[in-house]
Amino acid sequence: MNWxxxxxIYALxxxxxxxxxxxxGIRTHDEIGAxxxxxxxxxxPANFRPGKLALRATVLAAALCGLYVANYVYGWIEPTDLDFFGDWVGYPEEQRPTE
Structure with a gap:
């Protein structure tokens, strides 16, 4: 995968x-008595903190992107694993599981 x-993917x-x-974490003026x-x-919102939101989003996105890239490299979950109905139309024969 290219950098x-x-x-x-990280940006998404x-x-x-x-x-x-x-x-x-957002509170209204009524909730905090302002x-x-x-x-x-x-x-x-009375206490919106965009910096704190950006930091939390950065950490969560890094973890999710890391899992996505690790799955891409190691192939833990493949598209064939997500076919719950057994409809293999569109998949090459070598990617279809043998039953």
Whole structure:
């Protein structure tokens, strides 16, 4: 696998991780007892910390990307392992399991 492919896959994992982690740890003004600005939405976050979110997303993306690359190198899970219905259409004969 090329290093540019690993960087692209890491970037995809990072964005996915950031969106996944976005709602965790966020509190509204009502929850922390802070005063709201007139016209502010009730659900607006009062303690949003983008640096902390970026750090968490970086760590999670590194772990997921590491697992992905390790699976690519060692072949733990292959596409044929994910075919739950036994429909091997489109796979070459040598990749089909013998039953």
């Amino acid at each position: 540019t492919s690993v960087v692209a 994992f990072w964005v996915m991780s950031a969106f996944l982690l976005l709602p965790f 005063e709201k600005i007139p016209g502010q939405a009730d659900s607006a």
